[in-house]
Amino acid sequence: MNAKASFTVSCQNCGLNELCLPHTLSVDEMDEVDSIVKRGKPLQRGEYLFHAGDDFSSLFAVRSGSIKVFSIDDKGEEQVIAFYLPGEILGMDAIDSARHISAAKALETASVCEIPYRDVEKLSANIQNLQVHMYKLLSREIRIDQELQMLLAKKTSEERIGAFLMNLSMRYEQRRLSATRFRLPMARSDIANYLGLAVETVSRVFTRLQTMGVLKVEGKEIEILDRHSLCDIAHLKTDA
């Protein structure tokens, strides 16, 4: 019971369920991990968590709100790399070079916990399960990036949007939020940029999916009316 309580506290305070999966750490270990996490001040919409070129010193766990990670290409164009939702961890791409190549910006009011990386290194050297978990976290990020690669290399605009919405849906569901009704925290232009499409194409596909009765779109509010069809459109193995 004590263990359960501690886990719940971790979860609710800083989205650490991602960093500390249930049952892998003891209560004491969990407390140790908790102790290195700094409660972050809330970010306002548009505020930066870090900029490209900044020294890397911490990972960040999103507690609430959402964060856009992007870099700027040679022509000064923004390149959206990822969106992070509550419970997710960002910054892992900067470990190798010890420098952020991309920037992170709040898409809406957001609260973020800072996890000093030196402490993660130190602690994970002592807590075997934390090390194992860190390897998995990093590995998962690789797999997610590879899936996006495949999306960008081969899929049509409809498949991209379908897969994107299903992906958001599943991530919200994991966080015990509605899988069928949610608010898109990002602008159409961010979605387009992320999926390698033009804004107009995103708009058109939304309209088309709505006409097909698969989706209800009201600005940023999304309702998935036909999860099964959306999966088909996205050509996902996974199904509702």
Added chain:
Amino acid sequence: MNAKASFTVSCQNCGLNELCLPHTLSVDEMDEVDSIVKRGKPLQRGEYLFHAGDDFSSLFAVRSGSIKVFSIDDKGEEQVIAFYLPGEILGMDAIDSARHISAAKALETASVCEIPYRDVEKLSANIQNLQVHMYKLLSREIRIDQELQMLLAKKTSEERIGAFLMNLSMRYEQRRLSATRFRLPMARSDIANYLGLAVETVSRVFTRLQTMGVLKVEGKEIEILDRHSLCDIAHLKTDA
């Protein structure tokens, strides 16, 4: 001197310079790492290192030759995820799920070392520097994947091919091989698949780059005649 000698041995025997960067591990630690690495039997062209769905148990270091990693999509289409050259490590995407989602196949006769993952976990818990290095390795893979994402999301066919060739060139250079003359170990169809293009487009861009005098293409033999122009075409910040 002893240290140097040991490092050299590690390097030459199994491409472990990737796993064990110089100066981060002591001679003894290096020996320990060496001891867990299994010399692999050589693979023939077309042979599999692992299949999609296989249990994950090891990382692999390419000693010689080259390996193609790919998965099969819903329609049975191959999706090339990455090419691995001598000195590079593959398999890291499978740590999280403990199962390979993609397959790895030799593009030519190749020699590969097997690094049992359980041993990596155990050893890196004791050798802090190895843990630090593993984090970096995983983080680097994330960054590489993100760069490919950006390529696929925004770049033209010419930029993709240019960046692809420059990328190979730099990787060969790192391995002290010629940066300007090399043999493409993969088929045009693999390049096309990897870059999200049609085979015909790859062919045409090669021809065009040759006409421009940037490249000399003779089947799989490539000579970069004008590194600077190729960088420009690829829109890379990095330059010859």
Added chain:
DNA sequence: CGATTTGTTGATCTTACTCAATAATCGTGG
């Protein structure tokens, strides 16, 4: 050396981009 696979080139077609105009939404200050 012939068969099969792999690569090149040409002609046509399609998807998604660009440009342009309009509509809706958001944020701010009166």
Added chain:
DNA sequence: CCACGATTATTGAGTAAGATCAACAAATCG
């Protein structure tokens, strides 16, 4: 709270980059 300007989203028309289809050439392999 409403009005205004600014940003963001939608829709339409025309265009272009790259895909597809098809034929042929070259390399590879048994």
